[in-house]
Amino acid sequence: MTVPETTAPFRFPVAGRYAGMASSPLKSIFDLAAAAGVVSFAGGIPDPELFDLGTVTAAYDWVLSHQGSRALQYGVSEGEPELRVQAARRVSRTLPTDASQIRVTSGSQEGLFVVAEALLEPGDVVLVESPTYLAAVQAFAVHGARMVGVATDDDGVDPAALEEAIRTHHPRMVYLIPSFQNPTGRTMPLERRRAVAEVLLRHEVPLIEDDPYGELSFTGVVMPPIASLPGMAERTLLLNSMSKLMSPGVRIGWIRGEGPVLETLAVAKAAISMQSSVVDQLMVARYLETAELDAHVRTVSAVYRERRDALAEALAPVLPAGAHVTRPEGGMFLWAALGEGYDAQEMLADAVAAGVAYLPGWSFFAEDPDRSTMRLSFVTHSPAVIAEAIGRLGEVIARHGGR
Amino acid sequence: MTVPETTAPFRFPVAGRYAGMASSPLKSIFDLAAAAGVVSFAGGIPDPELFDLGTVTAAYDWVLSHQGSRALQYGVSEGEPELRVQAARRVSRTLPTDASQIRVTSGSQEGLFVVAEALLEPGDVVLVESPTYLAAVQAFAVHGARMVGVATDDDGVDPAALEEAIRTHHPRMVYLIPSFQNPTGRTMPLERRRAVAEVLLRHEVPLIEDDPYGELSFTGVVMPPIASLPGMAERTLLLNSMSKLMSPGVRIGWIRGEGPVLETLAVAKAAISMQSSVVDQLMVARYLETAELDAHVRTVSAVYRERRDALAEALAPVLPAGAHVTRPEGGMFLWAALGEGYDAQEMLADAVAAGVAYLPGWSFFAEDPDRSTMRLSFVTHSPAVIAEAIGRLGEVIARHGGR
Numbered sequence: 001m002t003v004p005e006t007t008a009p010f011r012f013p014v015a016g017r018y019a020g021m022a023s024s025p026l027k028s029i030f031d032l033a034a035a036a037g038v039v040s041f042a043g044g045i046p047d048p049e050l051f052d053l054g055t056v057t058a059a060y061d062w063v064l065s066h067q068g069s070r071a072l073q074y075g076v077s078e079g080e081p082e083l084r085v086q087a088a089r090r091v092s093r094t095l096p097t098d099a100s101q102i103r104v105t106s107g108s109q110e111g112l113f114v115v116a117e118a119l120l121e122p123g124d125v126v127l128v129e130s131p132t133y134l135a136a137v138q139a140f141a142v143h144g145a146r147m148v149g150v151a152t153d154d155d156g157v158d159p160a161a162l163e164e165a166i167r168t169h170h171p172r173m174v175y176l177i178p179s180f181q182n183p184t185g186r187t188m189p190l191e192r193r194r195a196v197a198e199v200l201l202r203h204e205v206p207l208i209e210d211d212p213y214g215e216l217s218f219t220g221v222v223m224p225p226i227a228s229l230p231g232m233a234e235r236t237l238l239l240n241s242m243s244k245l246m247s248p249g250v251r252i253g254w255i256r257g258e259g260p261v262l263e264t265l266a267v268a269k270a271a272i273s274m275q276s277s278v279v280d281q282l283m284v285a286r287y288l289e290t291a292e293l294d295a296h297v298r299t300v301s302a303v304y305r306e307r308r309d310a311l312a313e314a315l316a317p318v319l320p321a322g323a324h325v326t327r328p329e330g331g332m333f334l335w336a337a338l339g340e341g342y343d344a345q346e347m348l349a350d351a352v353a354a355g356v357a358y359l360p361g362w363s364f365f366a367e368d369p370d371r372s373t374m375r376l377s378f379v380t381h382s383p384a385v386i387a388e389a390i391g392r393l394g395e396v397i398a399r400h401g402g403r
Numbered sequence: 404m405t406v407p408e409t410t411a412p413f414r415f416p417v418a419g420r421y422a423g424m425a426s427s428p429l430k431s432i433f434d435l436a437a438a439a440g441v442v443s444f445a446g447g448i449p450d451p452e453l454f455d456l457g458t459v460t461a462a463y464d465w466v467l468s469h470q471g472s473r474a475l476q477y478g479v480s481e482g483e484p485e486l487r488v489q490a491a492r493r494v495s496r497t498l499p500t501d502a503s504q505i506r507v508t509s510g511s512q513e514g515l516f517v518v519a520e521a522l523l524e525p526g527d528v529v530l531v532e533s534p535t536y537l538a539a540v541q542a543f544a545v546h547g548a549r550m551v552g553v554a555t556d557d558d559g560v561d562p563a564a565l566e567e568a569i570r571t572h573h574p575r576m577v578y579l580i581p582s583f584q585n586p587t588g589r590t591m592p593l594e595r596r597r598a599v600a601e602v603l604l605r606h607e608v609p610l611i612e613d614d615p616y617g618e619l620s621f622t623g624v625v626m627p628p629i630a631s632l633p634g635m636a637e638r639t640l641l642l643n644s645m646s647k648l649m650s651p652g653v654r655i656g657w658i659r660g661e662g663p664v665l666e667t668l669a670v671a672k673a674a675i676s677m678q679s680s681v682v683d684q685l686m687v688a689r690y691l692e693t694a695e696l697d698a699h700v701r702t703v704s705a706v707y708r709e710r711r712d713a714l715a716e717a718l719a720p721v722l723p724a725g726a727h728v729t730r731p732e733g734g735m736f737l738w739a740a741l742g743e744g745y746d747a748q749e750m751l752a753d754a755v756a757a758g759v760a761y762l763p764g765w766s767f768f769a770e771d772p773d774r775s776t777m778r779l780s781f782v783t784h785s786p787a788v789i790a791e792a793i794g795r796l797g798e799v800i801a802r803h804g805g806r
Contacts, residue, residue: 009637009662010607010609010637010638010662011662011663011664012522012609012638012640012660012662012663012664012667013522013575013576013609014521014522014663014664014667015520015521015522015523015524015546016524018520018521018667018670018671043477045476045477046476048472048473048475048476049472051471051472051475051476053467053471053472053475056467056471056475057467057468057471060463060467060682061464064456064459064460064463065460068454068456068459068460069451069452069454069456070451070652071652072451072454072456072459072649072650072651072652072653073448073449073451073454073650073651073652074446074448074651074652075652106509106676106679106680107676107677109673109674109675109676109677110675110676110677113674113675113676117418117421117545118417118418118421119415119416119417119418120418121418121419122525135673135674135677138673138674139674139675142520142671142674143418172416173416204413206413206415206416234412234413235413235415237415246475247475247476247682248475248476248477249473249474249475249476249477249478249680249681249682250475250680250681250682251676251677251678251679251680251681257415259412259413259414259415260414260415260417261414261415261417264415264417264421264424267421267424268421268545270512270538270541271512271516271538271541271542271545272512272513272516272542272675272676273509273510273512273513273516273654273675273676274510274512274513274538274654275654276509276654277509277652277653277654277680277683278652278653278654279463279650279652279653279683280680280682280683
């Protein structure tokens with residue numbers, strides 16, 4: 001056999017939609033943030049001390065000793081029946097749901113990808129909050145969709161702006177994170193949810209409602225999903241995840257929907273990954289059946305609330321006049337806009353040099369980024385570590401103020 | 404809030420590429436095959452009696468008690484380091500591989516989808532064996548690729564036909580399953596692998612080499628992948644899976660590649676599912692480190708060989724003159740072409756009525772299906788069950804012979 005003499009090494013052809021994504025700017029930020037001695041607020045990384053490891057381990061043990069052969073065998077694309085029953089039971093607290101209306105996914109990210117795969121055509125417009133969760137945007141973008149950002153205020157997406165954008169862009173779907181939003185931490189009050197639902201109903205636009213954080217409430221109030229409002233259940237795909245409530249490493253979430261689209265979701269899921277880990281699915285079903293999940297979520301939320309307080313208190317004195325900062329009543333993230341003259345991306349190198357990292361906010365905007373913004377997760381560190389690190393960030397902000 | 408009065412229920416818009424796939428013909432076949440009292444040869448379902456459940460359970464136990472917090476935490480899109488080291492060690496038996504060249508996927512299906520996502524543009528041609536594995540075809544088809552089948556003989560794909568197809572169709576890539584192919588069970592001898600590599604090298608066409616069955620050898624001979632031939636490593640993405648060697652329920656596989664495409668594969672994987680289950684990845688790493696996997700695979704292969712023998716012996720007297728049947732030297736599947744006048748799809752209802760099911764072969768052809776073909780998996784049932792069921796299938800074949 002003769003190998004052709006070529007000087008250039010062989011290069012795999014890469015699809016155009018990924019050609020520009022080869023080196024993500026976020027990857028380099030996370031690499032920076034992971035440097036030794038840096039206190040990072042960049043990722044939404046749960047404190048491992050808060051994992052309910054004993055109960056999870058017991059659930060794995062039980063599955064392997066009682067359902068071992070089945071756990072190691074092929075399952076079905078829709079998801080294992082026990083898990084769908086447990087998921088439906090949990091969703092039914094706010095939205096009556098049958099197990100047949102649940103499709104299991106390998107975490108919310110796969111859920112968003114399955115939805116995009118099943119619904120989106122190249123050139124479709126997806127309306128998103130401005131700012132919004134960037135990994136969702138990526139799942140939509142690689143399907144050739146164009147994201148259009150809709151203006152938000154402290155109560156979430158603005159209904160008038162949403163209606164205007166629907167009229168202008170004829171979107172395939174609207175993507176919202178109504179509770180403890182990523183990146184802002186904001187929650188839509190019930191009145192706003194109703195107004196948004198009315199707009200969506202009037203224009204017959206489907207809703208993709210992403211709700212991974214809703215139960216992590218600091219006030220005890222868990223808002224009903226928009227999907228539960230009159231007329232909305234059949235035109236909403238509601239995504240939940242166990243990542244924030246139990247474990248992100250296990251990668252189990254689900255989509256709740258109605259009607260023929262459920263079949264398409266299962267076909268898309270089969271094309272993407274056949275089925276989710278049967279062991280993990282059965283473990284989560286067992287966990288949901290046996291764990292005191294509500295009590296666990298209350299414990300975690302109480303800790304997160306203390307840390308939210310610590311972050312908010314530490315930030316208040318170091319933010320410049322004119323800065324705007326959210327005060328999330330749950331979830332994992334806080335959002336600060338430093339205002340005119342600040343560039344959070346540009347400031348990051350100095351912050352890292354001072355031993356503190358955050359996520360610059362520009363990447364969360366589909367268009368017209370506010371470059372003075374930053375996302376800070378309050379879930380990873382203790383109040384003392386937060387206070388100390390934000391003090392150092394304050395010095396960096398002060399140095400950048402005069403620029 | 405007013406709900407618009409519409410008589411028709413809301414229907415989610417579905418992407419065109421899935422519109423025709425809403426009710427898969429195979430799903431109804433598998434539903435038929437799963438009926439009570441039917442001995443099914445349709446799926447490639449391992450006998451659960453052969454699972455190495457004790458070792459798998461011990462590996463989960465070890466991970467949860469030694470790496471519990473990490474196992475429940477976020478991981479990385481490339482895959483957990485320990486698993487990549489173990490995968491590289493295993494691949495290196497035939498192809499020197501560093502852990503950095505491994506990308507972990509949630510089973511081979513996600514591996515194929517990640518590859519399609521990273522490489523394929525709508526309208527691209529993918530050359531495939533005729534017949535080939537239909538779930539791979541689906542992963543490529545939903546990316547808008549057009550599959551072109553290349554003629555095969557008992558030694559696999561025909562190099563002259565491959566070269567002709569490359570000249571005619573300018574494919575983006577070639578997809579092959581060289582060892583114990585699905586659906587035929589055929590294996591390409593080394594000479595044929597060399598000839599195929601030469602064609603691919605001459606035309607600079609990348610190879611997607613799918614090798615989930617190669618170690619399930621009945622002769623002790625495990626063929627080196629085409630990727631290991633001179634010049635081929637850098638232009639091949641080699642896919643392996645633990646599904647056939649350890650457990651399909653755990654959904655762990657990997658892609659072995661070289662160069663910049665590795666980065667694109669990681670970005671695509673992140674968009675699709677962020678990362679595979681960290682618990683499952685660490686468990687497989689521990690399993691590969693501690694289990695006597697080669698001995699386990701020998702045990703499983705010995706049982707499969709007996710069953711292959713039972714199936715081949717039972718089939719020989721009941722096949723019509725002029726039928727062609729493969730005699731696989733490993734893997735899970737045997738392929739029979741009944742020949743002129745037979746339609747395996749049409750015959751299936753009678754077969755199921757007689758209590759036996761198989762997979763009609765037409766669906767494995769990208770074009771010009773031979774409708775007289777059927778795929779039979781020999782891994783699920785004992786020799787006695789196989790003999791009895793194939794006897795009944797023989798009566799059905801005989802009844803269809805005169806049509």
